[in-house]
Amino acid sequence: MVGFFFSQVQGLDPLTSDEVLVAQNVFFGLIALVMILAALKMVTTENIVHAALYLVIVLAGAAGMFILLGAEFVAVTQILVYIGAIIVLFLFGIMLTKGSFGTEEGEQRERNRMAILLGVLIVAVTSGSFIDSFRDAELNRQAPSTTADIGDTIFGQFIIPFEAISVLLLAALIGSVVVARRDQ
Amino acid sequence: MLLNQFLILSAVLFSIGVYGVVTRRNGVMVLMSIELILNSVNINLVAFAAFREAIPGEVFALFVIAVAAAEVGVGLAMVLLLYRNRRNIDLARIDSMKG
Numbered sequence: 588m589v590g591f592f593f594s595q596v597q598g599l600d601p602l603t604s605d606e607v608l609v610a611q612n613v614f615f616g617l618i619a620l621v622m623i624l625a626a627l628k629m630v631t632t633e634n635i636v637h638a639a640l641y642l643v644i645v646l647a648g649a650a651g652m653f654i655l656l657g658a659e660f661v662a663v664t665q666i667l668v669y670i671g672a673i674i675v676l677f678l679f680g681i682m683l684t685k686g687s688f689g690t691e692e693g694e695q696r697e698r699n700r701m702a703i704l705l706g707v708l709i710v711a712v713t714s715g716s717f718i719d720s721f722r723d724a725e726l727n728r729q730a731p732s733t734t735a736d737i738g739d740t741i742f743g744q745f746i747i748p749f750e751a752i753s754v755l756l757l758a759a760l761i762g763s764v765v766v767a768r769r770d771q
Numbered sequence: 772m773l774l775n776q777f778l779i780l781s782a783v784l785f786s787i788g789v790y791g792v793v794t795r796r797n798g799v800m801v802l803m804s805i806e807l808i809l810n811s812v813n814i815n816l817v818a819f820a821a822f823r824e825a826i827p828g829e830v831f832a833l834f835v836i837a838v839a840a841a842e843v844g845v846g847l848a849m850v851l852l853l854y855r856n857r858r859n860i861d862l863a864r865i866d867s868m869k870g
Contacts, residue, residue, distance in 0.1 A: 608772070611772050612772060615772060615776060619776075619780045622780070622784065623780075623783055623784070623787070626784055626787040626788075626807060627787060629787075629791070629803065629804075629807070630787055630788075630790055630791035630794070630795065630800075630804060630807075635797060635799060635800060638800060638803060639803065642803050642806065642807070645784070645807060645810065646806075646810060649810050649813065649814055652777065652780075652814055652817070653813075653814075653817050653832075655772070656777070656817050656818060656820070656821040657821055658817045658820065658821070658829050658832070660829070660833075661813075661817055661829050661832050661833060661836075664833060664836055665813070665836065668836050668837075668840055669806075669810075669836070669839075672840065673806065673839070673840060673843050676843055676844070676847060677799065677802070677803060677843070677847070679847075680799050680802075680847040680850060680851065681799055683851055683854070684798070684799060684850060684851065684854040684860050695794075695796075698793065698794055699794050701793075702789075702790045702793040702794045703790065705786075705789060705790070705793065706786035706787065706789055706790040707786070709782070709785065709786040709789060710782050710783055710786045713778075713782040713785070714778075714779050714782050717775055717778040717779060717782065718775060718779075721773075721774050721775050721778070722775075723773060723775075724773065724774040724775070724822065725772070725773060725774070726772045726773065726774055726777075726818070726821050726822055732820075732826055732829060736826050737826055737829055737830060737833075740826045740827060740830050741830055741833070744827070745827070745830050745834075748834060749834075752834055752837045752838070755837075755838065755841055756837060756840070756841050758841075759840075759841035759842075759844050759845050760844065762845055762848070763844045763845050763847070763848035764848075766845070766848040766849055766852055767848040767851050767852055769855075
């Protein structure tokens with residue numbers, strides 16, 4: 588699909604499928620590197636506002652991954668809902684609860700070491716099982732999924748989960764208003 | 772592209788999110804790390820949807836996005852309530868239900 592955009596540039600020959608694969612892998616590597624670095628900065632930075640902005644980078648990178656995988660609708664929804672709404676909610680939460688934080692203690696450093704160990708273990712176990720199960724399984728989706736297909740699936744096969752999600756959103760809306768209301 | 776490169780990327784993001792949940796003491800930071808975890812799950816779902824050329828994976832990614840939105844709403848309301856009652860959101864100091 589990246590190759591499709593490249594082939595639209597005038598004066599360039601349409602890319603062969605090998606070149607498309609190389610372009611896709613280059614884009615994957617770039618986006619993955621940026622996402623991992625931003626995620627690491629997000630969980631380690633002391634400034635919470637900066638952490639929210641690093642989270643924006645990670646979420647935008649995930650949207651790029653969805654486009655690479657041929658899921659445009661999910662990518663657009665990711666940008667609209669996550670970057671448009673959830674990050675704004677987080678920024679409001681940060682502004683309303685600022686201040687009053689202690690310094691790092693010895694106990695905290697001990698916990699950090701254990702958490703690094705835990706994270707490395709999770710990566711090792713899951714990556715090992717992935718590599719064992721899907722050794723060199725190729726992704727070779729030719730045509731990206733259309734939004735019409737997704738709509739058909741949601742409102743056909745998954746109509747009951749869809750209704751359940753809408754009730755869940757209503758419950759969360761009412762619940763958060765009740766929890767955060769000032770006068771009881 | 773290999774399926775594994777997406778799966779391993781999402782495993783790395785997941786473990787970074789777990790690290791954030793375990794180490795950070797700020798309630799808002801813990802919620803943001805949970806968003807990171809849910810996002811890595813979404814990458815997995817869409818990767819398998821592309822691998823099997825099936826739409827339901829993408830539909831479930833959309834459902835996960837909706838559940839994440841609901842979770843952030845309720846979670847931030849709870850953090851605001853904590854802040855209003857105790858004037859800080861340090862999770863290490865919230866121990867009134869400790870046995």
